[in-house]
Amino acid sequence: MSAPRSLSYAPGGRRVNWQKVAVIVAFGVVPVFLLLLFTYIPFAKMIQFSFYNMSYTKNKGFVGWDNYVKVFSKSEYVDAMLLSLYYMAGAVVQLSLALFFASVLSLEKIRGAGFFKSAMFFPFLVNGIAIGYIFKYFYTRGFVLDSVLQAIGIPLENLPYWLRDQSVNNWSLVFTSLWKYCGQNMVLFIGAIASIDPTLYEAATIDGANRWQQFCHIILPGIKTVFMLNLILSITGSLSAFEPAYVVGSMGANGTATFFIKIHQMAHVSGKVGQACAMAMVLMVLILIFTAGQRLFFRFVMKDSDNTFNAKSNKAKALW
Amino acid sequence: MMNANTSVASSDTGARIKRGIIKFLEYAALILGSFVALLPIVSSFMTSFKSGDEYAATNAMTPPQNWFNFENYRQVWVEGDMLRAFLTSFGVVIVVVLVSVMMGSMLAYVLNRFAFPGNNLIRNLFMIATLIPGIAMQVTTYQIMRQLGLLNSIWGYMILMSGTDVISIYIFLQFFENLNVALDESAVLEGCTYFGVFFKILLPLTKPAIVTVAVLKGVGVYNEYYNANLYLQSNSWRTISTALYSFSGPFKSSYNIICAGVLLTLIPSLIIFLFFQKQVYAGLANGSVKG
Known part of the structure; x- marks a missing residue:
């Protein structure tokens, strides 16, 4: 401010x-x-x-x-915290996909671009409880996902129980989060790309830069602030992930209880408010450490790309 | 000369083929992405038109026999008491949006137009609040709501929801920064009070910001379920989220009926999205920059 x-x-x-x-x-x-x-x-x-x-x-x-000692001495809590690694991996995939779709929709002349953008964005507006039902149905044995996979030739016997089988169920939940937020990230990236000076692309084309080079040297530096903020938000969001486990995973059943679900249960099911507050404090400190760490990291890394960006635009100016 | 020409031409066709392949892959990716985004919703949509027997007998991806079978919708509407839930939700949305717009614009006006001791302190308090993850504090917030006697009270839920929304304050602050102070000054010279300046001159000018905040906040409150489940557990004040949540009891194995309920809750979001797409996108961009 x-x-x-x-x-x-x-x-x-x-x-x-x-x-x-x-x-x-x-x-x-x-x-x-x-x-x-x-x-x-x-x-x-x-x-x-x-x-x-x-x-x-x-x-x-x-x-x-x-x-506080209990939070770190019980393996149950440490395991719950480690679940956020799934969500972090999901966040990286989500942002990459969002960036890919945003670049395609912004750089290329795409027929029906408005439709693709709206279709991929709409999941963001779906009510959380509705998402819970939609995906319980989606993942049920022999239902939506299994039908589609069978249609492309994978027999049902080879498919796992998506929400029950502990080797895949956390990935199933991570996917629901990706499904909801990917389009939102994409819309933000499209907005950021639109604010880049279009003459830079012309200059780059005359320089003989291909699409990939344009992406690396114009788009990435041009949207770095928005990208960085979204990355920080997604990573810190992974630490406090609860929505998929809460609505789709039946309150963290079958080993999907994230740390936030544990806090919720500790306070509202077991009624141990003191213990729940200590867990919340640990969560908050972790989030602050991650936020500060990432900001420092990006300040360090982005300095470098700042220079490439400036060098590129200087070159473009010299050319004109 | 000849040779040079043909090689240019062939590299031209080569490049064209390469562009064609890339273009094809891009469309394939976009179609796949949209398919994945819509598949879960479309499958629920198809299921919502199936009768109980049909649901049991057919595959989830088989289209319904009769696309005009609204029996599930009728049943979920009546037995799920959805009219009441919709009215409750719309009531909450209207109150919360009004309160948020008024609080956000008033505070932004005061912070932007007046220098006073504490101005910076208030800005910093709001900024630091964005760093504290709200989700971590739900335990003690519950304790406070309990002490205030606001559990199971629709008013308590509304107050909590209109609480402090930093994003709307930011959107209004940005907007006021771009409104010329000369507007206020000439009005004050003509004898207008500060209250008059705000209500008669500035507030009408902030209409775009109001629409953005209202759409963003409205959709957010309409879809809110965590606090609704926690604070509105009595049956008399069910929002659309808590009503939907309760369906897993009576309609447990009748997913065709639940799907009809799910689709009904999507209609308002869909309408808002179709009419206010620009504001939804703009609001997101504003919100994200400040986190």
Whole structure:
């Protein structure tokens, strides 16, 4: 956010401008109150509760770091955390596909481009519970996915139970997440590509650059901010993944319970609020570490591509 | 001379063939991508028209015998009490969108147009809030809602949903930054109050931002299910998500009926998407840049 502008029509100064005070209080007090109520107070309480052995109704006293020790000593939680690796892998595939489709739809003259864009984007607007039903149906033995695979010649005996078989079920869930968010990422990338100066492509074509070179030297540097932000969001989102396991995986049945599902169950099924808060704290710290780490990494890496981008555009200018 | 010409021509056809193959592969990829995106929805759509016997006897990918068999829709509409759920959901969406638009635009106006102690503090509080993953705090948020007596209350759910939405505040802040201050100044010189400036002059000008925020927030609230499941457990206030969630009980093995319910919930999203595509895309772009 940019710094506030001091406005000439509402000067500060010694005399209190009561009308100004009134408008600031009247317009600002509710949003700030709600921000405190639903973000900062829960945040402070989360830190506090994580050191107590407590439920929603009873507080059995201060236990120090015990709750945190349990998070790391029980293999159940560590395993749940490792599930996010599936979702991270899925996020990488998702962003690559989104980038591929966005480049094709932006660079080439495609008949029906509007249709393809809408078709791939629409899953993003589907209600989460509806996604749960749609994919339970989709993955049921002998139903949608199996029929399609049988139609291309794979016999049913060779197919796994997509949601029950623990060697594939997490991938099945990751796919539902990819299905929902790939089109959204694609739309964002199309927007970012559209903001690149089109004369760069002309210059590159005259330079003899092919599509692949244009992609590497014009598109990638041109959309790096949007791409980076989406990558950070997807990776940190993987850490707190819960939607597929919650709606499609029947609340994390058959070894699909992600760390967030564990937190949810700890608080709302077992009623151990203190323990759940410690787990949430661990999750939050992990997310912050990943976010900061990625930002540093990209600052380091992107510096390099910044230079290639500048070099390229200088060359283009020199050519004209 | 001859040779040079033919070699140019042949490399030309070579390049053309290569372009043709690439073009073909690109279309194949796009068609495959759209197929995968639509297949789960289309299969549910076909199933929603099948009678119980037909559902049991035919393959999931077989088209229904009668495309005008709306019996499942009738059944899910009546037995699932969907009219009530739709009205509840629309009510929540309208209230939450109104509150969010008003709060977002008012706060953005104050932050953008006035210098006062705490202005930067408030901006920073909102910015830092985006770094704290909301999902991690659902446990203590639940505790607060419990203490406020807002569990199983539609008002509590609405307040929680209209809570602080940083994205709409950002969209309005950006918009106000591009609205010339001279507009306000001339109005103030003519004796308009600050409240008047906001309601009579600036708010009408922010219409594009209002539409973007409303569409984005509206679709988000309409599809929200986690908090709805957690905070609205009584049967009297079922939103479309909680109503849909409850179908796994009565319609357990009748997926043809559940599919009809699923399709019904998609209709409002589809209509909004068809009419406000531009705003949906624009809102996403705005939201993503600030995360």
